[in-house]
Amino acid sequence: MFLSQLGPDQRDSAISQLATENFDIVVIGGGVTGVGAALDAASRGLKVALIDSQDIASGTSSRSSKLIHGGLRYLEQYDFKLVREALHERELMVSTLCPHLVKPVGFLFPLTEKFKERTYVGAGLALYDALRGFQRALPWHKHLSQKQINEIAPSLRHDIVTGAIKYFDAQVDDARHTMSVARTAARHGAIIATRVAAESLIREGKRVVGVNARDLETGKKIAIKAGATIMCAGIWSDELHEKFELKAGYGVTMSKGVHIVLPGSAIKSDAGIILKTAVSVLFLIPWGDKWIVGTTDTPYDGDRAEPYASREDVQYILDQANRVLEPKLMAEEIIGVYAGLRPLVANIKSATTTKLSREHTVDRPAPGFVSIAGGKYTTYRVMGKDAVDRAVIELRRITQDSVTEKLPLVGADGYFALEQQKERIAQESGLAVETVTHLLNRYGSLISEILELIAQEPKLAKKLDADLPYIKAEIVYAATHEGARTVDDVISRRTRLAFEAEGHGVHLADEVGALIAPVLGWSAKERKESIAAYEELVDRELAALDELLEANS
Ligand SMILES: Cc1cc2nc3c(=O)[nH]c(=O)nc-3n(C[C@H](O)[C@H](O)[C@H](O)COP(=O)(O)OP(=O)(O)OC[C@H]3O[C@@H](n4cnc5c(N)ncnc54)[C@H](O)[C@@H]3O)c2cc1C
Numbered sequence: 001m002f003l004s005q006l007g008p009d010q011r012d013s014a015i016s017q018l019a020t021e022n023f024d025i026v027v028i029g030g031g032v033t034g035v036g037a038a039l040d041a042a043s044r045g046l047k048v049a050l051i052d053s054q055d056i057a058s059g060t061s062s063r064s065s066k067l068i069h070g071g072l073r074y075l076e077q078y079d080f081k082l083v084r085e086a087l088h089e090r091e092l093m094v095s096t097l098c099p100h101l102v103k104p105v106g107f108l109f110p111l112t113e114k115f116k117e118r119t120y121v122g123a124g125l126a127l128y129d130a131l132r133g134f135q136r137a138l139p140w141h142k143h144l145s146q147k148q149i150n151e152i153a154p155s156l157r158h159d160i161v162t163g164a165i166k167y168f169d170a171q172v173d174d175a176r177h178t179m180s181v182a183r184t185a186a187r188h189g190a191i192i193a194t195r196v197a198a199e200s201l202i203r204e205g206k207r208v209v210g211v212n213a214r215d216l217e218t219g220k221k222i223a224i225k226a227g228a229t230i231m232c233a234g235i236w237s238d239e240l241h242e243k244f245e246l247k248a249g250y251g252v253t254m255s256k257g258v259h260i261v262l263p264g265s266a267i268k269s270d271a272g273i274i275l276k277t278a279v280s281v282l283f284l285i286p287w288g289d290k291w292i293v294g295t296t297d298t299p300y301d302g303d304r305a306e307p308y309a310s311r312e313d314v315q316y317i318l319d320q321a322n323r324v325l326e327p328k329l330m331a332e333e334i335i336g337v338y339a340g341l342r343p344l345v346a347n348i349k350s351a352t353t354t355k356l357s358r359e360h361t362v363d364r365p366a367p368g369f370v371s372i373a374g375g376k377y378t379t380y381r382v383m384g385k386d387a388v389d390r391a392v393i394e395l396r397r398i399t400q401d402s403v404t405e406k407l408p409l410v411g412a413d414g415y416f417a418l419e420q421q422k423e424r425i426a427q428e429s430g431l432a433v434e435t436v437t438h439l440l441n442r443y444g445s446l447i448s449e450i451l452e453l454i455a456q457e458p459k460l461a462k463k464l465d466a467d468l469p470y471i472k473a474e475i476v477y478a479a480t481h482e483g484a485r486t487v488d489d490v491i492s493r494r495t496r497l498a499f500e501a502e503g504h505g506v507h508l509a510d511e512v513g514a515l516i517a518p519v520l521g522w523s524a525k526e527r528k529e530s531i532a533a534y535e536e537l538v539d540r541e542l543a544a545l546d547e548l549l550e551a552n553s
Helices: 008-020 032-042 072-076 080-097 116-130 146-152 174-187 234-243 311-322 377-393 415-420 422-429 433-456 472-480 487-494 502-520 524-552
Strands: 022-028 048-052 103-111 142-144 163-171 191-194 196-204 207-215 221-231 251-263 272-276 281-287 290-294 336-346 360-366 369-374
Touching: 008 048, 008 191, 008 221, 022 032, 022 207, 032 048, 032 174, 032 221, 032 369, 032 377, 048 174, 048 196, 048 221, 072 080, 072 116, 080 163, 080 377, 103 116, 103 146, 103 281, 116 163, 142 146, 146 163, 174 191, 174 487, 196 221, 196 234, 221 377, 234 251, 234 336, 234 369, 251 311, 281 311, 290 311, 311 524, 336 369, 336 524, 360 377, 369 377, 415 422, 415 433, 422 433, 433 472, 472 487, 472 502, 487 502, 487 524, 502 524
Parallel strands: 022 048, 022 221, 048 191, 103 272, 221 369
Antiparallel strands: 103 163, 142 163, 196 207, 207 221, 251 290, 251 336, 272 281, 281 290, 360 369
């Protein structure tokens, strides 16, 4: 039996195990694809290691639209296989794998024309619902009249929106989900270490037999020996193929997608809204008491680790949303902005990124080495399985089949029952019912570990900020159990303060630093440096938004 806890002691022992043990599989990359592969392999009974050069989910997997969806727009590209597969994954996540994290969300597809458009969109949504077969965790789509729209979404312009169709998809806190998959992999024996970068491959003749890595916290080199290496490096794939001197079967094109975050009061609607744009779609997604609006889709070739929203990106989102909203969204209302890079698998480098397939590709450019890229967040489990299915051939022995379709993530067990006991939990713990609900939706049955921290130190039950739902125990827990190593890890990914709090949560950095410093054994200098690093990151991120506000003033 293994523990799912990712904390400082676990990292220390992971680093020494990486250097001394022989693994069946080493995974490069702790985005959702990498952690999915690690979980798949570990739950087959294989000995697995996973390294990421930054934090779990610090790449694309924390910067998505956070939708677990079939991808309505892929229907227009006749990509029925991808839609069906994604809808199956959506059903699994909502009902079995992680119901505490993945929740249904309703969307309105506004119609501006009375008959033709309703027939076309209605047929598309009927097909979308039909493609999931007999699985029905989410309601069927529904046609709405203009009168109903006025009640549900008063912010939609009555002069141009003549009706709508409501359909359902699901949403997730992507970074939290990726971290939960990583913890589940650890629970099944995977060794996980962040801030460990793959630098080169260990070869015996032509065969790859492991990875030469570096612990970026100490600078120490680590030779990780493994029967097969799986690279899940997303947008870093081309760079690493080159570094590893491999002739890859695919290239990865990057496409930038930006989202803005607005207060709940900016849009009056009881459901999300999807709008067709000239190049893609724009989502207005309810996010707690806020809205996430995006995204853009533009070719990108800048810095992979820190993509920023430009003034044009933000203006584009406002313009597209404002086509149908009254009152219009204003730049001054924006609370947060984030940008992500889509890893699009491409055969022809000059192709325009919007038209490329979102399906994934598995490649085996050298004996003992498998790589995978592309796909969608929603299909991570299938991607992990496909990569491991290919990698186990390299082990040249009989191995077990994937069981992840039946394997709930940590926190999922007993969630539905706990959900019904929240009043009692609130009473016994002294927390407000809404805080218990918030905790259940982030930790599921692992809420007991948070409550234990509070029992030891009651002041951790206090909120970090009166306007936000997070309590102090969650910040400590991020470092003790969820592998957070910096102030940025906590503000940007273990919580989503980076885009939910005013000013990207910079005013909370001091307190976050103070709460995690004892867990991480920081000196006063290390604590200051971690806070300063977050402040500098925000300065760089906010530059474009400031430019836009100045231009509009
Ligand atoms: C704007 C946007 C919106 C999206 N919306 C959705 C959506 O709503 N629904 C959906 O299903 N999909 C969505 N996607 C797609 C989805 O987010 C991605 O397909 C998915 O997150 C990719 O995950 P990944 O693990 O392949 O890559 P990543 O998450 O980028 O992981 C790659 C990892 O490799 C690590 N790495 C790099 N180099 C090294 C090295 N040398 N050593 C060790 N580690 C290394 C990186 O640090 C990184 O953590 C969206 C994408 C974008 C950009």
